[in-house]
Amino acid sequence: MITGKLIVEQLVNGLVLGCMYASIASGLTLIWGTMKMLNFAHGEFYMIGGYFVFFALNLLGIPGVWCLVISVAIVLVLGMLLEKSIIEPLLGKPGWELSPLVVTVGASIAIQNGALKLWGEHIKNLPYYIEGTVELMGVRLAYQRLMILFVTAFVMLGFWVYTKKSRFGLGLRAVAQDRDAATLMGIDFKRVYTVTFGISCAMAALAAALLSPIFSISPWMGHAALTKGFIAVVLGGLGSFEGAILAGVLLGSVESLAVIFLSSEWKDVVSFSIFIIMLTLKPAGLFGSKEW
Amino acid sequence: MLKLSQVDAFYGDAQALWDVELEVGSGEVVTLLGSNGAGKSTVLRAISGLLPIRKGAIAFNNIRLDQIDPFKIVGQGIAHVPEGRKVFPSMTVRDNLLAGAYHSNFWSKREETLENVFHMFPQLSDRRNQMAGTLSGGEQQMLAIGRGLMSNPRLLMLDEPSLGLAPKIVEMIFEIIISINKSGTTILLNEQNAHIALQVANRAYVMETGKITLSGAASELASNAHIRSAYLGF
Numbered sequence: 038m039i040t041g042k043l044i045v046e047q048l049v050n051g052l053v054l055g056c057m058y059a060s061i062a063s064g065l066t067l068i069w070g071t072m073k074m075l076n077f078a079h080g081e082f083y084m085i086g087g088y089f090v091f092f093a094l095n096l097l098g099i100p101g102v103w104c105l106v107i108s109v110a111i112v113l114v115l116g117m118l119l120e121k122s123i124i125e126p127l128l129g130k131p132g133w134e135l136s137p138l139v140v141t142v143g144a145s146i147a148i149q150n151g152a153l154k155l156w157g158e159h160i161k162n163l164p165y166y167i168e169g170t171v172e173l174m175g176v177r178l179a180y181q182r183l184m185i186l187f188v189t190a191f192v193m194l195g196f197w198v199y200t201k202k203s204r205f206g207l208g209l210r211a212v213a214q215d216r217d218a219a220t221l222m223g224i225d226f227k228r229v230y231t232v233t234f235g236i237s238c239a240m241a242a243l244a245a246a247l248l249s250p251i252f253s254i255s256p257w258m259g260h261a262a263l264t265k266g267f268i269a270v271v272l273g274g275l276g277s278f279e280g281a282i283l284a285g286v287l288l289g290s291v292e293s294l295a296v297i298f299l300s301s302e303w304k305d306v307v308s309f310s311i312f313i314i315m316l317t318l319k320p321a322g323l324f325g326s327k328e329w
Numbered sequence: 330m331l332k333l334s335q336v337d338a339f340y341g342d343a344q345a346l347w348d349v350e351l352e353v354g355s356g357e358v359v360t361l362l363g364s365n366g367a368g369k370s371t372v373l374r375a376i377s378g379l380l381p382i383r384k385g386a387i388a389f390n391n392i393r394l395d396q397i398d399p400f401k402i403v404g405q406g407i408a409h410v411p412e413g414r415k416v417f418p419s420m421t422v423r424d425n426l427l428a429g430a431y432h433s434n435f436w437s438k439r440e441e442t443l444e445n446v447f448h449m450f451p452q453l454s455d456r457r458n459q460m461a462g463t464l465s466g467g468e469q470q471m472l473a474i475g476r477g478l479m480s481n482p483r484l485l486m487l488d489e490p491s492l493g494l495a496p497k498i499v500e501m502i503f504e505i506i507i508s509i510n511k512s513g514t515t516i517l518l519n520e521q522n523a524h525i526a527l528q529v530a531n532r533a534y535v536m537e538t539g540k541i542t543l544s545g546a547a548s549e550l551a552s553n554a555h556i557r558s559a560y561l562g563f
Contacts, residue, residue, distance in 0.1 A: 204431065204436065207424060207427060207428055207431065208428075208431060210417065210419070210420060210424075211417055211420070211428045211431070214417045214418060214419055214420065215415050215417055217379055217411070217415065218411060218415040218416075218417065219428070220378070220379065220399050220400050221377055221379070221403060221408075221409045221411065222403060222428045222429055222431045222432070222476075222480075223400050223401070223402075223403040223404055223431050223432030223480070224400060224428075224431050225398070225400045226400070
């Protein structure tokens with residue numbers, strides 16, 4: 038029976054899912070906006086992020102939240118290393134529209150299979166970082182889910198403020214809007230690219246670290262994450278950070294609410310339908326080709 | 330101060346500069362004249378490192394610019410105000426100016442330099458929180474020049490500052506260029522508008538299809554018959 042309580046519960050689930058999509062999407066759109074490329078290995082950094090939390094928990098035995106921090110930090114560095122090794126050499130060579138995409142597809146395949154070989158194909162489970170629930174306005178909410186909402190909101194907002202107020206953020210926005218002019222200002226665009234790529238991967242890892250206790254981890258978990266993240270990026274408008282977040286949250290909410298009326302197998306149909314409708318009506322997405 | 334020797338530059342396989350020799354002395358206003366496609370912008374891009382050179386040398390106070398990373402050149406004291414202004418469209422006027430002081434040499438003094446630039450360009454001060462993409466052509470040109478000044482350059486290079494601007498605005502821009510020079514900044518200037526360029530310059534070079542064809546004092550060139558017919562229209 039459909040009650041108000043059910044709707045609120047699914048809405049919260051939707052927001053939590055939306056946080057995951059928003060995190061992944063904002064990383065993708067950050068790379069597109071700044072470097073004008075698509076990172077097809079983005080889902081794999083999501084996957085690695087989840088696995089590193091698992092290993093940190095089992096090897097170090099420290100609380101989940103610290104494993105999250107460690108995992109995000111490691112993925113940040115790994116992302117920067119990947120960019121410097123396979124993306125940076127492509128700069129200035131013809132075919133930039135496609136070459137990073139092709140190279141990251143290759144990286145994606147390599148990382149997925151590497152994970153399969155090293156860590157096995159079995160799905161692993163992670164314990165919640167915070168146990169327990171709280172009751173708010175008649176609805177029971179898990180602390181873990183509230184944590185996901187707060188941490189994601191905090192990080193997204195924090196990063197957005199950082200880009201608007203800091204020197205690095207100024208450099209990032211300048212490179213995104215006019216790379217040559219930025220070079221004339223003394224901004225090293227290669228360094229901006231490397232750090233931005235790392236931050237993007239770290240956002241994906243954050244999403245995985247927050248959500249893996251709920252959704253568990255496997256070597257191919259990146260695939261679905263990338264697909265949904267990409268849909269959210271297009272819905273929000275390529276290159277728009279605000280758009281990616283809004284679209285991610287909306288996508289997650291709509292998916293979860295649709296499950297009330299349709300069975301859960303249909304949730305992907307709902308997402309893809311929204312995707313197709315948006316591409317037909319307003320291909321530029323919610324916030325168009327807004328530069329940031 | 331600035332010396333280009335035997336510079337060749339290419340866009341891909343197409344040669345754009347042939348054996349370019351050029352000098353700018355400290356405190357001068359030097360102008361590069363020539364029609365569209367003559368190679369004037371290419372010279373400036375070669376100096377600021379946006380285009381690598383294939384032969385020759387570019388020296389600024391005995392430092393080889395062609396051998397250092399492009400993003401380090403502004404730190405040497407050269408600011409390039411590019412063709413078409415190239416302001417950052419989705420940033421405010423204030424952020425655009427601050428970007429000009431990004432280099433670590435200038436960042437710590439940015440607020441002070443910013444106030445000086447606002448003093449020189451009150452129109453920019455009035456619009457400091459406006460998005461640069463919404464400014465008029467003349468305002469964008471002022472913004473681009475102001476942004477260049479944020480690095481307190483010893484040499485300011487301007488690429489076609491009069492392009493697309495109404496005559497009254499062009500006059501105003503050139504008055505500003507003169508006053509910048511009077512306060513001690515050396516100027517290297519590209520202009521299709523030879524008339525106004527020769528009024529403000531000490532010396533001039535003429536470029537045709539990637540080569541320097543003529544050079545000399547501005548007053549000499551202004552009375553040169555070839556120049557008059559080709560570039561001054563009389």
